[in-house]
Amino acid sequence: MSSDKTSVQSQKSSRKIHPSVWVLGLVxxxxxFGTKAVQSVLPLFLVSVLGANISTVGLIEGIAESTASVLKLFSGALSDYWGRRKELAILGYGLSAAIIPVFxxxxxxxxxxxxxxxxxxxxxxxxxxxxxxxxxxxxxxxxGAAYGLRQTLDTIGAFSGPLVATLIxxxxxxxxxxxxxxxxxxxIISVCLLVKGIREPQSAERKRNASIQWSVCRRLGRNYWALVGVAMLFNLGNFSDAFLLLKAQEIGIxxxxxxxxxxxxxxxxxxxxxxxxALSDRMGRKQLLVGGFWLFALVYLGFAWIDQPWQIWGLFAFYGVYLGMSQGILLALVADFTPPELRGTGFGIINLVxxxxxxxxxxxxxxLWQTVNSQTPFLLGSVLAIAASLLLLIGIRNDN
Incomplete structure (x- = not known):
């Protein structure tokens, strides 16, 4: 009887996602909506309007993602030390909005x-x-459900933005x-919503670390660092989505x-x-993440050998399923493997890597695209995804 009662309470709890998660999802x-509208046309704008070549596109994407990522560590650690996460989020979202006119x-x-x-x-x-x-x-x-919900709302904007871009x-x-x-x-709307809609949890306001020190890394644990290694290996072959768009153009879209x-x-x-x-909350996250990596490998094999325009739509659809099997689940694993007072640091380190x-x-x-052919980068990404899935199975002992 007690187990049945616990099960009922768990089911009721799963239906009550915290309002802040909904607001963060809407933000x-x-x-x-805005950033994906920009990104969906930016590679073509670079090549067809500004005369850039493929290597330049790769350089711009790589520098933009990597150089700015250093701040992911420091902003996460600062949010732990300061005990205030909302203000840093406002600064980050505000900067992304303010920079759009540059494009x-x-x-x-x-x-x-x-x-x-x-x-x-x-x-x-x-x-x-x-x-x-x-x-x-x-x-x-x-x-798993909370991060999945935030990712779902995020993705509504991510497909609505390119849709509006297409219409424009x-x-x-x-x-x-x-x-x-x-x-x-x-x-602009997202920043206003964040300012008005989020209240910092009191526990986060009270708790501060004495200082930002590298010694805290030892407290993050074996599973966390194994997850960082998996993310490093996998993302070496997970290059910018700009190359997926250029592949679509190459085959005639x-x-x-x-x-x-x-x-x-x-x-x-x-x-x-x-x-x-939500499924990862019940059956475990590691198995689903491994499945996501294998799906990624298959999709990249498809991108390597695709030769007809109609085939591209199925590959992009399966790529979206891979994202659903990996992005929110990876974040939930990070939260599982880090103590509450070091969550910002934990997210910052893995995002930095x-x-x-x-x-x-x-x-x-x-x-590889320019010197060999357009197939080679995707083949490499597929191999690295399989290697990362094996490391995930071996390196992480017990997820929740």
Whole structure:
């Protein structure tokens, strides 16, 4: 009887996601609406309007992701020390919104680099405090569902943005700069929503570490550091999504319809993130993450050998399912493996590692694309995903 009562209470609890998670999800929705609208057309803008080559695209993406990622560690650690995560999140989201006009005014690849760097800088500031804030307000048995819900709302914006970008390109005869100006509006809305809608948990306000020290890394534990190693290996082959868009263009998808591929990807991501996150609360996260890595490997094999335009849509759909099987679950694992007073630091370290590894990943992908062929980067990514899944199985002993 007591186990039945516990089960009923657990089921009731799972239906009551904390309001702050909903607000953070809506903030992500509006932010991703703007950023994904920009990103869905940016590679084509660079190549067709500003005259950049593929290696330049890889360089810009790699520098933007990696250089700004250093702040992910310090913002996470600062949120632990300061005991205030909301203000750092506001700063990060505000910077990403404020930098959007740079894309609209850009007249050379350098200014696109400035814009991408500023956008990723904002993400570097906000991601670790935001993810820690979700964990602060969510009990362990709900974390998969909470992160899945936030990812689902995030992804509604991520497919709506490219959809609007596609419509703008159709109506305006491929006016890329108009897309960038429209993307500024949801960015402003997201900042206002964050300012008004989030109240810092009192536990986070009271708890401060004495100082930000490297010695705290020893307290994060074996499973956490094994997870960092897995993320490092996997993301060496998980290069920028800009190359997926360029692959779509290579096989014959016209520039006007390229953003539709992002819509398909993010729609399947939206449908899968919450149910798979909630499933991880019941069956364990490690198995689902391994499955996500294997699905990624298969999808990248598909991108390597694809030769017909109609095939691209199925690959982008399955890529979205991979995201649903991995992104929120990885965050829940980080929360599981870190003590409450070090959550910001834990999220910051793993985000730093992933961000840094994206520079060589994107540079290598651009180099292999130009010097060998467009298949080679995807084949390498597939092999590394399988290797990362094996390391995950061996290196992590017991997830929740």
């Amino acid at each position: 992500s929705l509006f932010t991703d 609209a005014l850009a007249n050379s690849p350098f200014w696109v680099l400035v814009g991408r760097f500023g956008d990723r800088l904002g993400k570097g500031i906000r991601v670790a405090p935001r993810n820690a804030l979700v964990a602060d307000v969510t009990p362990p048995e709900q974390r 390109l159709l109506i305006s005869e491929q006016n890329f700069r108009l897309v960038f100006w429209v993307a500024l509006i949801p960015g 016209t520039a006007t319809w390229i953003p539709l591929s992002m819509i398909v990807m993010n729609f399947s991501y939206m449908l899968s993130a919450y149910p798979l996150g 992933i961000g840094i590894i994206l520079l060589p990943a994107s540079l290598l992908a651009g180099f």
